[in-house]
Amino acid sequence: MLKVSWFPELTPQEKIIEEKILDIIKKNYQQVGYTPIETPAVERNQVLTAKGGNEVSKQIFWLYGLAQGCEKDTKDYSLHFDLTVPFARYVIDHKGEINFPFKRSQIQKVWRWERAQKWRFREFYQADIDVIWEEITNLQNNKITNNKLSENSLNNSQISKNLFYDAEIIFTLVKTLKDIFKNLDLNYSFKVRLNNKKIISGFIKDLELEDKITEITTIIDKKDKITAEEFVKLLEKECLKSEQINKIQQFINQDLQSAEKLSTNEEYLAGLEELKQVINFLEQLWISEYEVDFGIVRGLDYYTWTVFETFIDEERSLWSIASGGRYENFTKFIEPKTNFSGVGGSIWVSRLESFIFDKIQLNQKTTSEYLILNFPETTTQCLGLFSKFLKEWKKVEFYPSPDKFKKQLKYADKKWIKYCIILGENELNENCYILKNMETWEQEKIPLK
Amino acid sequence: MLKVSWFPELTPQEKIIEEKILDIIKKNYQQVGYTPIETPAVERNQVLTAKGGNEVSKQIFWLYGLAQGCEKDTKDYSLHFDLTVPFARYVIDHKGEINFPFKRSQIQKVWRWERAQKWRFREFYQADIDVIWEEITNLQNNKITNNKLSENSLNNSQISKNLFYDAEIIFTLVKTLKDIFKNLDLNYSFKVRLNNKKIISGFIKDLELEDKITEITTIIDKKDKITAEEFVKLLEKECLKSEQINKIQQFINQDLQSAEKLSTNEEYLAGLEELKQVINFLEQLWISEYEVDFGIVRGLDYYTWTVFETFIDEERSLWSIASGGRYENFTKFIEPKTNFSGVGGSIWVSRLESFIFDKIQLNQKTTSEYLILNFPETTTQCLGLFSKFLKEWKKVEFYPSPDKFKKQLKYADKKWIKYCIILGENELNENCYILKNMETWEQEKIPLK
Numbered sequence: 014m015l016k017v018s019w020f021p022e023l024t025p026q027e028k029i030i031e032e033k034i035l036d037i038i039k040k041n042y043q044q045v046g047y048t049p050i051e052t053p054a055v056e057r058n059q060v061l062t063a064k065g066g067n068e069v070s071k072q073i074f075w076l077y078g079l080a081q082g083c084e085k086d087t088k089d090y091s092l093h094f095d096l097t098v099p100f101a102r103y104v105i106d107h108k109g110e111i112n113f114p115f116k117r118s119q120i121q122k123v124w125r126w127e128r129a130q131k132w133r134f135r136e137f138y139q140a141d142i143d144v145i146w147e148e149i150t151n152l153q154n155n156k157i158t159n160n161k162l163s164e165n166s167l168n169n170s171q172i173s174k175n176l177f178y179d180a181e182i183i184f185t186l187v188k189t190l191k192d193i194f195k196n197l198d199l200n201y202s203f204k205v206r207l208n209n210k211k212i213i214s215g216f217i218k219d220l221e222l223e224d225k226i227t228e229i230t231t232i233i234d235k236k237d238k239i240t241a242e243e244f245v246k247l248l249e250k251e252c253l254k255s256e257q258i259n260k261i262q263q264f265i266n267q268d269l270q271s272a273e274k275l276s277t278n279e280e281y282l283a284g285l286e287e288l289k290q291v292i293n294f295l296e297q298l299w300i301s302e303y304e305v306d307f308g309i310v311r312g313l314d315y316y317t318w319t320v321f322e323t324f325i326d327e328e329r330s331l332w333s334i335a336s337g338g339r340y341e342n343f344t345k346f347i348e349p350k351t352n353f354s355g356v357g358g359s360i361w362v363s364r365l366e367s368f369i370f371d372k373i374q375l376n377q378k379t380t381s382e383y384l385i386l387n388f389p390e391t392t393t394q395c396l397g398l399f400s401k402f403l404k405e406w407k408k409v410e411f412y413p414s415p416d417k418f419k420k421q422l423k424y425a426d427k428k429w430i431k432y433c434i435i436l437g438e439n440e441l442n443e444n445c446y447i448l449k450n451m452e453t454w455e456q457e458k459i460p461l462k
Numbered sequence: 463m464l465k466v467s468w469f470p471e472l473t474p475q476e477k478i479i480e481e482k483i484l485d486i487i488k489k490n491y492q493q494v495g496y497t498p499i500e501t502p503a504v505e506r507n508q509v510l511t512a513k514g515g516n517e518v519s520k521q522i523f524w525l526y527g528l529a530q531g532c533e534k535d536t537k538d539y540s541l542h543f544d545l546t547v548p549f550a551r552y553v554i555d556h557k558g559e560i561n562f563p564f565k566r567s568q569i570q571k572v573w574r575w576e577r578a579q580k581w582r583f584r585e586f587y588q589a590d591i592d593v594i595w596e597e598i599t600n601l602q603n604n605k606i607t608n609n610k611l612s613e614n615s616l617n618n619s620q621i622s623k624n625l626f627y628d629a630e631i632i633f634t635l636v637k638t639l640k641d642i643f644k645n646l647d648l649n650y651s652f653k654v655r656l657n658n659k660k661i662i663s664g665f666i667k668d669l670e671l672e673d674k675i676t677e678i679t680t681i682i683d684k685k686d687k688i689t690a691e692e693f694v695k696l697l698e699k700e701c702l703k704s705e706q707i708n709k710i711q712q713f714i715n716q717d718l719q720s721a722e723k724l725s726t727n728e729e730y731l732a733g734l735e736e737l738k739q740v741i742n743f744l745e746q747l748w749i750s751e752y753e754v755d756f757g758i759v760r761g762l763d764y765y766t767w768t769v770f771e772t773f774i775d776e777e778r779s780l781w782s783i784a785s786g787g788r789y790e791n792f793t794k795f796i797e798p799k800t801n802f803s804g805v806g807g808s809i810w811v812s813r814l815e816s817f818i819f820d821k822i823q824l825n826q827k828t829t830s831e832y833l834i835l836n837f838p839e840t841t842t843q844c845l846g847l848f849s850k851f852l853k854e855w856k857k858v859e860f861y862p863s864p865d866k867f868k869k870q871l872k873y874a875d876k877k878w879i880k881y882c883i884i885l886g887e888n889e890l891n892e893n894c895y896i897l898k899n900m901e902t903w904e905q906e907k908i909p910l911k
Binding site: 181 | 502573797
């Protein structure tokens with residue numbers, strides 16, 4: 014293999030399915046007004062590492078410049094490792110032209126230096142949607158009356174408090190995933206596991222474990238990958254009392270009804286209230302593919318409100334296929350003077366694909382549905398039929414040379430082309446052509462014109 | 463601007479048009495059986511520089527590895543600078559699984575370290591189609607009876623001599639370009655300027671200028687960008703006699719009818735014969751958007767037979783928007799033991815786009831066509847309508863918070879959303895909603911359900 018390792022390359026059969034999936038995602042995202050944008054593959058290191066610093070530096074592919082030597086103007090650039098950071102940069106660069114709230118979709122490849130392991134690639138597709146708005150409350154408090162700002166930004170006090178977009182993001186992802194499974198005739202169900210980070214944060218504060226919040230949430234994040242005993246042991250290692258551990262277990266396993274009684278912490282109750290609002294919107298949008306899971310925390314620390322991850326019911330071991338949440342001040346780490354918040358989600362296309370490729374038959378080696386066979390005596394008529402089929406938007410190819418009949422059929426067979434069209438001298442005399450079904454071997458005479 | 467310079471970034475308005483263009487290209491390519499493939503952005507330097515060596519090295523973006531230091535396993539990789547070299551590598555890597563002739567399309571971004579100038583970007587889209595077959599004649603002569611080979615490859619002696627695919631590539635590109643202009647309501651015509659490199663090569667040999675063939679073709683390649691006097695001067699610099707220069711000028715400006723009389727060189731006449739065959743197929747495919755141009759040589763030296771470039775009639779100064787040709791043994795420079803030939807073409811998407819963005823109105827800031835306004839008393843009904851519209855695949859968004867009526871309309875206006883939907887208490891009592899056309903300001907009452 015001359016290909017670079019861990020940069021995946023699909024077969025034509027797989028790529029045809031991937032194109033289908035990407036088209037469905039685009040169509041569904043854009044239908045709800047998530048306007049497409051695309052950012053360059055390359056960003057400045059100062060942007061990429063503004064948040065995450067050293068950890069990110071280990072993951073990014075750095076452009077050295079030209080092979081002949083280090084060029085000053087390129088060595089500080091890298092390939093983007095996600096679409097959120099480039100989008101934050103995009104919002105900062107174009108804030109004067111954007112009308113907020115800004116709903117955008119972005120489907121691109123990203124690159125990460127991942128350790129070699131299953132489901133992990135160094136190049137993969139992400140499919141993101143986000144809504145971003147400008148938090149102008151602070152600016153208003155400072156009595157800033159920037160006309161351009163108020164011109165382009167709605168008064169977002171309303172939007173900030175309103176959780177419709179949180180629900181809409183989840184709704185759009187659910188709708189998209191359902192459409193993918195339906196279009197590929199796959200009968201898999203999935204659930205969005207939904208939480209609000211204020212709930213867990215308030216609860217831990219209530220336990221007076223505020224100084225161990227990172228350690229505890231990290232352990233909670235692992236809960237599905239370890240046994241109940243391992244879970245307890247990890248908490249014990251952090252010197253938690255058994256009473257506290259019991260409460261944490263109770264917290265994780267409780268349902269929404271009982272949750273109100275567990276804590277009176279203000280942040281906890283605010284989070285619950287927000288969670289209920291999101292659920293209320295989901296119900297109004299006829300979405301039932303969700304469940305509350307107080308143990309969902311998501312590793313990324315920029316989420317502060319709503320968080321969610323999505324799992325296929327039959328394959329709980331598979332990683333989340335769609336995730337997201339709400340974040341505050343997401344551009345601040347790049348440009349401290351900006352004040353944008355938003356909510357977004359992402360479909361992990363490459364993971365979903367790996368699952369799908371395992372479940373479906375991958376035969377179709379070409380997009381063609383018809384092959385018009387080539388006979389030297391009737392080339393002109395065959396080409397006429399080829400033009401006619403193309404005008405009718407049929408997917409068709411013409412066999413390029415007058416090879417033996419069997420060889421031409423074999424070409425169609427090997428590529429799983431469904432129909433062969435035979436228009437030889439005999440057919441021409443009868444003023445018809447033959448439509449041969451390559452699966453059933455059935456033939457049908459069809460009149461010309 | 464935090465964005466990296468010379469890596470273009472489209473506005474949402476432009477990106478919506480680009481998506482349209484890319485979709486049309488995909489649809490047209492795939493319709494004629496050019497199956498999509500995608501290769502990683504990253505290739506080994508040994509592959510990328512196998513042909514072109516130093517010249518290519520100056521153009522490619524080299525991956526240094528991780529920002530924290532040089533890693534052995536990544537520093538010999540670069541971003542691909544075109545899609546032809548990666549495709550050659552793909553054919554070598556996957557030749558055991560591919561059924562030949564292999565028709566593939568590939569639409570991806572490529573990266574080149576270009577000097578800053580108009581129409582030149584460091585990141586841009588290419589949209590390629592190629593047909594590749596294995597030249598097994600040599601192998602057969604050597605009496606190699608590799609079953610796998612004969613299993614997957616047709617006897618290609620027929621295909622090699624047959625110029626249908628040359629015509630099909632041009633046909634597909636013409637069809638695609640026409641479809642793009644039609645869909646964007648642009649009334650521009652264009653011509654494929656067609657030649658065969660054997661003609662020019664045979665002609666120059668006939669003039670006994672074989673040792674200056676590179677210099678002369680380079681000058682001929684420039685002919686449209688310089689004056690007639692400059693053209694003569696450049697040829698004089700190469701010490702050509704005025705008689706020879708006259709003959710070259712006569713050659714470039716001749717038409718197909720008179721061409722047969724100009725030279726009796728065998729290669730020249732073979733090239734003419736091939737050119738006529740391609741034209742014959744084009745006529746049978748109802749393509750008239752071409753003209754013979756004996757001065758088309760294309761800089762790239764891997765084309766040996768058919769060559770073509772495409773120019774918009776009204777904008778002859780604009781560079782070619784689609785070009786291609788036939789090449790022999792295109793994988794040999796990477797893997798000498800392989801023997802694949804093919805014919806292909808490419809639409810220069812970024813160039814075509816730059817032209818198009820100049821000619822059309824770029825207002826549409828979102829993909830949404832409907833905005834459902836938000837009224838606190840009727841949120842449930844409005845969300846019901848939102849769900850209904852989505853089920854009918856209308857492009858619709860719901861305004862997220864019950865802001866003032868005017869403000870909600872302004873949001874639609876600014877993003878050029880065509881219709882607003884009003885379903886307040888009054889409308890609900892009348893069991894209808896109002897469809898407001900944001901261009902004409904006209905309102906229509908539509909019954910609910």
